[in-house]
Amino acid sequence: MIPRTLDAVEIPDWKEHLSGAISSPKALSERLGIPITAISSDANKDFKLFAPEPYLQRIEKGNCNDPLLKQILPQHAEMISPTDYSSDPLSEESYNTIPGLIHKYKNRVLLVSGASCAINCRYCFRRDFPYAENRLSKEQWLKALAYIDQHTELNEVILSGGDPLITNDKQLQWLTQHISEISHIKRLRIHTRLPVVIPQRIDHSLIKWLTELPLQKVMVLHINHPNEIDASVKKAIQDIKGTGTxxxxxxxxxxxxxxxxxxxxxxxxxLFNAGALPYYIHKLDKIKGAAHFDVPEEKMQNIYSDLQATLPGYLVPKLVVEIPHKASKTLFTDSLSANQFNEVG
Ligand code: SF4
Known part of the structure; x- marks a missing residue:
């Protein structure tokens, strides 16, 4: 692959950033100037460190408490897991009846179309998801598409993963072309963190694919902290918006x-300044190894009240909880009253 050049400076493309991502504690320690003792090799064995350079550039050197670093750092705390934390907190396996497809909600279906990610987030509820079993052959993809075709109650397909944008554009085009030929499917939703961790992923070829896609398009990014948004992320968001997404x-x-x-x-x-609207803020799912990220419910409630008092309504994301086997996400406040009801009932 030939890197693009600008004034004789080589600019790596997204695949080079991906293949050059840091995956060893020693390399991370050296790159960010943090002590190797801050990185747990046991936690790293459990769930591999993986972070690309464009994301690392937004982390303050030498600061073990940097909010972006904390999202990727294998920590000793991960080895302590309360008993109510599991490897499948949302019981997704029961909805993963055919490989690559999760049909949980009535009118939408999720395709596991990216079998890995461009970054490993320590709190991810799919950190133990059996991606290897969901890496599909062409025949299996055709079976998943046939399922969507037969289920006429569906009107939206969600590409998720892993990260669907880790898939090359040719495969994305093949898959979405087939999806767009199913007459009851009106919308394509893409859940991705790639425009944030490697904004260079939003290149000419991807923009062309999105522009030409004959479906309504929604892209849901995943950003947790304002420091994750720099000029390159803003440009990526603007380019995506330019495709009518x-x-x-x-x-x-x-x-x-x-x-x-x-x-x-x-x-x-x-987010608003960059061109994206806040949609959801999730309560942490109880995935094994992530208990140290949990925020007590009372604190969550206070933070959310402050947020509502500060921001206009359209900038307040919905605070939601995912409850296994429920037909939709649950507003955090409703989940509290349900708990109270259960307690008294
Ligand atoms: S699925 Fe999303 S949250 Fe989970 S590791 Fe991948 S990018 Fe991070």
Whole structure:
């Protein structure tokens, strides 16, 4: 692959950033000037460190408490897991009846179309997802497409993963062309963190694919902290918007990262400024190894009230909880009253 050049300076493309991503504690320690002892090799064995250079550039050197670093750092705390934390907190396996497809909600279906990610987020609820079993052959893809074709109640396909944009453009085109030929499918939604961690992914070829796609398009980014948005991320969002795609963002409330109204308020403002709307902020799913990111419910409630008092309504993301086997996400406040009801009932 020939890197593009600008004034004789080589600019790596997104695949080079991906293949050059840091995956060893020693390399991370040296790159960011943090002590190797801050990185747990046990936690790293459990779930591999993986972070590309464009994301690392936004981390403050020598600061073990940097909010972006905390999202990728294998920590000793991961080895302590309360009993109510599991490897499949949303019981997704029961909806993964045919490989590559999760049909949980009535009118939308999720395709696991990216079998890995461009970054490994320590709190990810799919960190133990069996991606290897969901890496599909062409025949299996055709089976998943046939399922969508037969289920006429569906009107939206969600590409998720892993990260669907890790798939090359040719495969994305093949898959989405077939999806767009199913007459009851009106919308394509793409859940991705790639425009944030490697903004160079939003290149000419991807823009062409999105522009020509004959479906309504929604892209849901995943940004947790305002420091994740720099000029290159803003440009990527603007380019995506230029294809007629609605750009939304979802976050997870994470202790030590964004559990503070000022940070979340700054995030909403920065998202809007970049061209994306805040959509959801999730309560942490109880995935094994991530308990140290949990924010107590009372604190969450206070943060959210402050956020509502600070921001206009359209910049306040919905605070939601995913409850296994429920037909939709649950507003955090409703989940509290349900708990109270259960307690008294
Ligand atoms: S990019 Fe998304 S799916 Fe991948 S590890 Fe991070 S949160 Fe999980």
């Amino acid at each position: 609605l750009v939304l963002n979802q976050s997870v409330m994470l202790a030590g990262v964004n559990d503070c109204a000022e940070i979340l308020s700054a995030l909403s403002e920065k």
